[in-house]
Amino acid sequence: MSEINQYTARDIPERLSSPFKRVVSSWEALLLLVAILIFFINTQATPYFLDWWNLSDATFNFTEKAFIAFAMALLVISGEIDLSVAAIIALVSTAMGFAVQLGYDTPALVAIALVVGLACGAINGLLVTGLGLPSIVVTIGTMSLFRGISYIILGDQSYKDYPESFLFFGQGYVWSTVTFELLLFVIFAIVYYVLLHRTNFGRAVYVIGNNPTAAVFSGLRVERIKFLLFLLTGIMSAIAAICLTSRLGSTRPSIGLGLELEIITMVVLGGVNILGGSGTIPGVALAAIVMGMLIFGFGLLNVPGIVMSIFIGLLLIGVIALPKIASNLKNYYLERKA
Amino acid sequence: MSILKKTLVKRLLLTTAVSAALMMNAAQAENKRIALVVKGLGIGFFEAAVKGAEEAAKEIGDVEIIYTGPTDTTAEGQIEVINSLIAQKVDAIAISANDKDAVVPALKKAMKRGITVISWDSGVAIEGRQFHLNPSSNPLIGNMIIKLAADDLPEGGDVAILSAGATSTNQNTWIAEMNKVKDHYPNINIVSTVYGDDLSDKSYREAQGLMKSHPNLKAIISPTSVGIVAAAQAVTDAGKVGEINVTGLGLPSEMAGHIASGASKSFAIWNPIDLGYAATTIAYNLATGATAEAGGSIAMGRMGEVEVNDDLEGAMADPFIYNSSNIDDFKYIF
Numbered sequence: 239m240s241e242i243n244q245y246t247a248r249d250i251p252e253r254l255s256s257p258f259k260r261v262v263s264s265w266e267a268l269l270l271l272v273a274i275l276i277f278f279i280n281t282q283a284t285p286y287f288l289d290w291w292n293l294s295d296a297t298f299n300f301t302e303k304a305f306i307a308f309a310m311a312l313l314v315i316s317g318e319i320d321l322s323v324a325a326i327i328a329l330v331s332t333a334m335g336f337a338v339q340l341g342y343d344t345p346a347l348v349a350i351a352l353v354v355g356l357a358c359g360a361i362n363g364l365l366v367t368g369l370g371l372p373s374i375v376v377t378i379g380t381m382s383l384f385r386g387i388s389y390i391i392l393g394d395q396s397y398k399d400y401p402e403s404f405l406f407f408g409q410g411y412v413w414s415t416v417t418f419e420l421l422l423f424v425i426f427a428i429v430y431y432v433l434l435h436r437t438n439f440g441r442a443v444y445v446i447g448n449n450p451t452a453a454v455f456s457g458l459r460v461e462r463i464k465f466l467l468f469l470l471t472g473i474m475s476a477i478a479a480i481c482l483t484s485r486l487g488s489t490r491p492s493i494g495l496g497l498e499l500e501i502i503t504m505v506v507l508g509g510v511n512i513l514g515g516s517g518t519i520p521g522v523a524l525a526a527i528v529m530g531m532l533i534f535g536f537g538l539l540n541v542p543g544i545v546m547s548i549f550i551g552l553l554l555i556g557v558i559a560l561p562k563i564a565s566n567l568k569n570y571y572l573e574r575k576a
Numbered sequence: 577m578s579i580l581k582k583t584l585v586k587r588l589l590l591t592t593a594v595s596a597a598l599m600m601n602a603a604q605a606e607n608k609r610i611a612l613v614v615k616g617l618g619i620g621f622f623e624a625a626v627k628g629a630e631e632a633a634k635e636i637g638d639v640e641i642i643y644t645g646p647t648d649t650t651a652e653g654q655i656e657v658i659n660s661l662i663a664q665k666v667d668a669i670a671i672s673a674n675d676k677d678a679v680v681p682a683l684k685k686a687m688k689r690g691i692t693v694i695s696w697d698s699g700v701a702i703e704g705r706q707f708h709l710n711p712s713s714n715p716l717i718g719n720m721i722i723k724l725a726a727d728d729l730p731e732g733g734d735v736a737i738l739s740a741g742a743t744s745t746n747q748n749t750w751i752a753e754m755n756k757v758k759d760h761y762p763n764i765n766i767v768s769t770v771y772g773d774d775l776s777d778k779s780y781r782e783a784q785g786l787m788k789s790h791p792n793l794k795a796i797i798s799p800t801s802v803g804i805v806a807a808a809q810a811v812t813d814a815g816k817v818g819e820i821n822v823t824g825l826g827l828p829s830e831m832a833g834h835i836a837s838g839a840s841k842s843f844a845i846w847n848p849i850d851l852g853y854a855a856t857t858i859a860y861n862l863a864t865g866a867t868a869e870a871g872g873s874i875a876m877g878r879m880g881e882v883e884v885n886d887d888l889e890g891a892m893a894d895p896f897i898y899n900s901s902n903i904d905d906f907k908y909i910f
Contacts, residue, residue, distance in 0.1 A: 284664075292663035299656060398677050409681060486651060488677035495650055537660030542617055543647035 265509035269524035276528060280535040287538060294415035298485065300504075300530030301419040302478040303497060304523065307504040308430040309474040311522045313467045314505055315434075317447045317514030318366060318373040320468065323475045323501060325384035326358045327494035330479035332388040335397025335489035344403045351476045358384055359472020363465040381498070388491035398488040408485025419481050423526075426474075431519040443467070447514030503554045504529055512558065607640040610859050611661045612852065613654060613671040614645035615698065620829075621848045621910040622672070625697075628852030632877060636860055642666060651678035658682040661691075668692035668859040673700045680704035692863040696855035702888055707868035709855055709882065711846030713891035717799070717825070718753025720844050720895045722761055724823040725795040728841045732763020733794030736786045738807050738824075740774040740800040750799045767793070772803045779806035787814055798824035804843060808834035828898050828906035835903045847896035848910060854879045854892050 254260075261267060280287040287293075306323050313320055333354045334347045342350070358380070365376040410418040434440035446453045446460050453460050483489055508525035510517025529550070536546045612629050614622035626643045633639040642661070646653025651674045661669055662685060669691055673679050676699055683693050683704040693700075696709040712720075725735050739747045751769065758764065767790050772779025779802055787793055787810070796811070798804040804826040811820050812834070822840045834840045857877040866874055868888055873881045882890035898906060 286663045286665065289663065295659045295663060298659065396675070396677055405681075482652070485681065486655070486675075486678040487681050488675070490651070490675055490678065492650060492675075493678075494652065496648060497652075533656065534660060534663075537656060538663055540642050540644055540660075540664075543645065543653065543657075544617060547647050 266518060266521045266524060269508070269521060269528060273524055273528045273531065276531050276535060280531060280538070283535065284538040287535065290415045292538075294411075294417060294420070296530060296534035297417060297420045297423070299533050300526040301417075301423045302481050302485075303501050303504060303529075304423055304526035305426055305478045305481070306471065306474045306497075307501050307508070307522050307526060308426050308519060309467070309471040310501055311505050311508065311510050311517055311519065312430070312434060312440075312443055313373075313471055314502075314510050314512060315447045315514055315517050316443045316464055316467055317450065318464055318467065319377065319502070320362060320373065320471045321377040321498050321502075322358065322362060322381040322384055323471060323478075324494040324497035325381040325388075326355060326472060326475035327479040327482060327497065328388040328491055329358060329384040330354045330476045331483045331489040331493050332391050332397070332491065334400075334480070334483060336391065338397060338400055344401055347400075347404060348480060351480050352473060355472040355474075355476025355479070356469055357472070358475070359469040360465075362472070363468030366468065367461040367465045385491065388493075392489070392491045396488050396490045400484065400487055405484050405487060408481045408483070409487075419485075422477075422481070423523075427519060427523045434519050439463070444515065447511075447516070500529075500550075503550060506554060507557050607638050608668070608860060608863060609640045609642055609664070609666040610668045610670060610856055610863070611642040611644060611666045612856065613657055613661070613669060614643070615654075615672050615674050616649035617645050617647055620908070624848035624906075624909040625672075625852030625855070628849035628854075629856040631849070632853045632856035632860070635877060636857070639856070639860055641856065646674075649674050651675035654679055655682045658686060662686050662689055665689070666691060668694070668863040670694050670696055670855045670859040671700065671705075672697040674698070676701050676704075692859060694855065694859050694862065694868075696851060699889070706862060706888065707858065707874070707884065708887075708889040709851070709858060710889060710891045711851050712893060712895050714749045715753045715756075716891060716894050717844075718750045718755075719757050720897075721750065721797050721799050721824050722754045722758055722764060724842055724844060724897070725797050725821070726761040726764050728821050728823070729763065729794055732765065734765050734767045734790055734792045735795045735797060736767055736790060736793055737769040738779060738783055738786065738796055738798040738800075738803045739769060739771050740803060742771045744774070744800075747799050772798075772800075772806060774800055774802045776802060776806050779803045780810050783807040783810035784814070787811070787816065787820065793820055795821045795823060798822065798826075800824070801826045801830065801845075804840070805830050805834070808839040812837060812839045825895065826898075827910060828903055829908070829910060831898070832903050832907035835898070835900055842897055842899035844895035844897050846892075850879060850896065851892060853877065854882070858882065 310320060330351045334351050337347055337350050362377055362380055365371050366373045407418060412418050412421050434443065442458050442463055445456065445458060446463060450460055482494060504525050505522055506512055507529065508517065508522035510522065533546060612626060629641050633641045644657050646657060654674050658669065658679065659682060669686055673695055680701050680703060683700060687693050693705045694707045694709065695705045697711065699708040737751060739751060758766065768786060770782040770786060772782045783796060783806060786796060796807045798807050804822060804824045808822040811817060811822055817837060817839045823843050825845055826843045827845060831840060831843055854876040858874050861874055862868060868874060868884050870884055870886045870888065873883045875881050879893060882892060884890050
């Protein structure tokens with residue numbers, strides 16, 4: 239008996255654990271604890287950490303990535319992925335730089351960015367939902383395509399001379415040490431929280447990720463919802479591109495190189511199941527803050543970049559492996575007991 | 577769940593605590609802290625530059641060098657590094673930039689908060705730094721490549737040039753500068769200039785062609801690291817080692833074999849150790865009262881003084897000459 243059901247059967251508890259207990263034992267609570275811990279250790283390890291301006295500078299380490307991570311979280315929960323986001327940043331930034339040369343001003347630049355981001359998202363979405371291709375393959379392809387176009391247009395040149403008003407997005411402060419990007423981060427966190435956890439659309443995303451077939455038979459327009467999610471990721475990449483370009487004040491085709499991996503790390507660290515079906519926005523937001531503070535703390539201690547990469551790599555593997563190891567251990571323990 | 581939680585927390589605690597303990601002693605002392613920001617960690621050229629920086633720090637005394645840079649050679653990575661240096665309130669930043677424009681806003685912020693900023697090796701746009709140190713200058717390089725050929729040809733003779741592309745800006749500038757000073761070397765007779773387009777095989781064939789069409793050829797000058805290696809190989813394969821000397825600009829790691837075989841008696845390129853040394857002393861001097869003004873000059877220790885031009889740039893020195901006496905020290909560096 240025990241051989242058959244050990245891995246498939248789930249105990250049905252006699253009652254649900256109390257809401258309080260669920261919150262305390264959640265992944266988000268753990269992340270919050272880790273965030274507080276890192277904050278505390280940073281304050282002890284370096285005298286420079288607890289300074290409003292420094293903390294404000296530190297937020298740039300995660301804000302732009304987090305914008306994309308929110309949309310990516312929805313995409314991953316629905317069972318898809320988009321590896322082309324950093325390449326979309328490059329293409330959007332190049333398009334804006336090109337428009338600057340033609341004399342367009344800030345509002346037009348933002349509009350162009352959003353249109354290009356939408357177009358990129360639409361290409362990904364059409365290839366995945368229209369032709370039924372696997373998103374990981376499609377977006378590896380478009381990753382080279384989008385960045386390739388930037389390289390063709392720019393070569394080893396760069397665009398600069400962005401209008402003064404454009405620089406507000408990445409370098410501006412809304413109040414005291416609160417940057418515009420930090421404000422955007424808070425706004426997007428709320429918007430995506432509502433979208434995923436408080437709307438029918440959000441419920442549908444979970445259903446599709448858990449069981450696409452069941453979703454189809456429940457009358458959900460699976461392909462359309464997935465297409466919308468790709469569009470959303472494209473737009474968020476465009477917004478990140480606006481902020482990043484504004485912060486750098488220039489565009490090169492190598493802009494944002496490799497960001498997609500950091501974004502996916504953020505999403506997975508936030509507790510989103512890489513195979514789809516589960517995950518939360520508060521988790522992703524906390525993961526963004528944890529990663530940002532970790533990188534900034536290491537930076538203050540002048541830890542070499544490679545050590546940071548190793549640590550973040552280990553963190554990612556650990557986070558994916560731990561639940562698996564824990565459940566294996568639990569099964570082993572139960573088997574011994576039985 | 578609780579097992580999982582405990583383990584993760586324990587891991588994080590441990591790792592962070594260990595790194596914290598390791599780094600505790602970094603934040604102390606009243607030394608001038610000079611950050612040497614490089615394009616990427618783990619690049620031999622920059623590791624050598626740090627040796628020079630450490631040498632300068634030892635010589636000056638109250639200087640602490642922070643050697644840092646991103647793992648990947650991106651501008652975004654360098655900006656994160658710059659932000660953390662601003663937060664640490666270092667005294668000076670000396671940067672070899674991955675992108676001359678993208679780091680400008682971050683460096684401007686650094687200067688606004690009272691940090692001395694210079695660039696070296698790979699420059700930053702003028703609004704983002706106080707001074708830029710070039711390893712050398714076009715006139716110095718132009719003079720050096722013909723001098724190298726002349727030094728090994730006391731009795732003079734025919735010399736040919738193997739350049740990169742016909743439209744390569746750097747090489748054309750250096751050759752033009754060389755032509756300006758060639759009257760100082762009356763024995764040297766420049767017979768031809770050919771282009772190998774910085775491709776190994778094409779450069780090799782062009783070098784073969786030079787040897788055929790100029791039987792009295794005594795030296796080939798190649799002011800490009802691809803061409804010089806190809807020319808040395810062509811001379812070796814033609815069995816003309818000792819007859820024809822190959823010289824110009826090259827990398828010690830790629831040229832070590834040809835120096836050993838005698839196909840090339842000497843060549844030149846900047847010395848990264850001197851560069852790191854000079855960048856550090858200049859950063860120190862600017863942080864302690866010296867100013868970089870057009871027409872002025874800044875002291876750089878054993879390297880003498882650097883003159884500041886109208887773009888607030890300066891050239892450190894002649895390219896450094898590599899030959900059989902020092903190649904072994906540098907061939908593992910870059």
